[in-house]
Amino acid sequence: MELELGLSLPNHNPIMMKGLLDLNCSSDNEMELKRNKFHKNNYKKQTFLGDHDDDDDDEHGNVEVESNKSLSLFLWSGQPNDEEDDSPREKWRKLHLNDREIDEENHEIVGWPPINSWRRELLHHHHQGGGWMVVNHRRGERLRNSMYVKVKMEGVAIGRKIDLRLYNSYHTLTNALIEMFAKYNGIGRKKVDYTILYQDKEGDWMLAGDVPWEAFIESVQRMEILRNEK
């Protein structure tokens, strides 16, 4: 890395100095100096105009007034360095190829997308497909809070998620499903034959309705609807 150190004394002029060496003379001798054209850095009076501290909702007045100061540790032309083989982005990509913190379990990038731990936890439970959550520590009960399963209809790009707690029979479930998909896909509510399949705990695809409702609820992981248009 080739650097030219420039420390100008605090004054009211922006930096227009060429090759002004700084206090760090000894180290400069040991460094490779490259004469770059420098970039004019003009630091005006810095005031924080905000009456707001915008981290989230807070609004707070916080103002500092800074005196004019020109201080640069590196006079730089502001032009990308043509002599390097790799663009900075390439260099960065190579550097971080193996560094990227990937959450092994989930193949996710750490901290991305930027949602906080509360939401992550909520979504984690939500997507477990038949998730259970311990709510009452003292009684040690495991109360079922949600029973979301993914439902896909053949030929429809986007699947839906439904909460199976809301239904108490195949009949109500089937009606609800058809209603849901009809609404979003402009499919007429004609009496088209639908076949509803579900994937059970063992990963096998079964025909919905074959086992008693309670057994179905215990076992279902996800569902698929096939249209049999005659």
Added chain:
Amino acid sequence: MGYSFPEEALEHVLWFLSSDRDRNSVSLVCKSWYEIERWCRRRVFVGNCYAVTPEIVIRRFPEVRALEMKGKPHFADFNLVPEGWGAYVYPWISAMSVAYPWLEEIKLKRMVVTDESLELISKSFKNFRVLVLSSCEGFTTDGLASIAANCSNLRELDLRESEVEDLSGHWLSHFPDSYTSLVSLNMSCLGSEVSFSALERLVARCPNLRTLRLNRAVPLEKLPNLLRRAPQLVELGTGAYSAEIRSDIYSNLAEAFSFCKQLKGLSGFWDAVPAYLPAMNSVCSGLTSLNLSYATIQCPDLTKLVSQCHSLQRLWVLDYIEDSGLEALSASCKDLQELRVFPSDPFGAEPNVFLTEQGLVSVSEGCPKLQSVLYFCRQMTNAALITIAKNRPNMIRFRLCIIEPQVPDYLTLEPLDTGFGAIVKSCKELRRLSMSGLLTDRVFDYIGTHAKKLEMLSIAFAGDSDLGLHHVLSGCDSLRKLEIRDCPFGDKALLANAAKLETMRSLWMSSCSVSYGACKLLGQKMPRLNVEVIDERGPPDSRPESCPVEKLYVYRTVGGRRIDMPGYVWTMDEDSTIEFS
């Protein structure tokens, strides 16, 4: 120099100044104004707990009644700051317990608060009134029990999004029967069930209760008991919003809601069951704030609910609202100022909802007062951003998160530079911006050129070179907080703009290309900055100087270097030597 303006008169005038900005200006007029002002400053805000020490604050402001303070960098919310980083409040509490016996308020954000600290608070400040712990951690429900038991003048206890070790719900029962001054309680982050009868009695005997945010464990069937005892509530956070579908539960709930004529804000709604939503109908038209972001209800129930809330100013919701719901929102809620749309399935490979850029465009068209946006989606176009910018030049906060990093405009396959460029060009009052998608150095040129009021900027997976960072640091006159992750920004721009960093609160850079050598240089040359390298791979000395650091956190300070750093944080200061190999 004599002046005939008596001190008492000045003090009386200063009494009316609440803004820190004004008070800071006043203190600069002359020495005697500085003196007068410092003795009558009652509220202090410390944006970065390491920017100053308790001793310095106490020395300058001897009569403080309220402290507000923030600790960890914002990216700590996303697990980018390792455990044990710091931001301990105890030294502050300890110092203030001696210096400020009349302290009334403590508001903390992203700090580590221990039970010891809470106990000390409860015992040291006789007139203690307000405790707000936002995204804090390190304490248990035992600490809360101390507060409940000892703070007889407590008005506000707000634990929003803190991580509390939940030993039991018994803490709430520590409020004595004689305690009646509660105005605001937010326990939504707690897991354990509290004694419902204790809660009921507490609510019943506190006539000034305005805000009550329950935790998930409070069952829906019992909510009416609380509402009936507190019909004056202005803000309510429900517990779990689900129960067996029974008409008696429903009518009880609907009736209880109908008594709450002052209700302006609603939140909670865990596990919301659509059947119970209409129970709230009587309060919908008066609501100004609605947080449905924990409710997994979908359209059309969601749309129906939101469309009834004609006075809505703030809506937080999951992307189940979809484009259609947002269109309905834009038609019904003309007072909307703030919209946050969170992802329901951020880790899924494919979209699970019909939410696109169009939803945001609709809202920008239909809601003239919209000024604050947080929007998670999976696709965006420059055209949409340009339209939004044109529709809403009054935008103040704009945070867009396209879930997949570096995706381009999906129609033209170009970077989103022009789109965000339009935002900063048109929205002249923009104070906060978060960007995503495919972005080159060009967008930073636009930002540096136009975003003159921008105070906080968050960048991820963007830019091509140091030029990008240079544009921002040299152009954004109002910049206070800059947080960057996974961008190819290196040493040059950072060092060329070193002085800029003293005008800002803080800079965070992680997974970038800043070398250890540059960090050392920065720390050496800038004594009023703390330059902290966070690196869990071991001492930076054990690697070449040119090796980039994992994470860099730079902030201005008058407090000197930290003394409470964990093993993976190194301060670069005058003692650092630069070796040239």
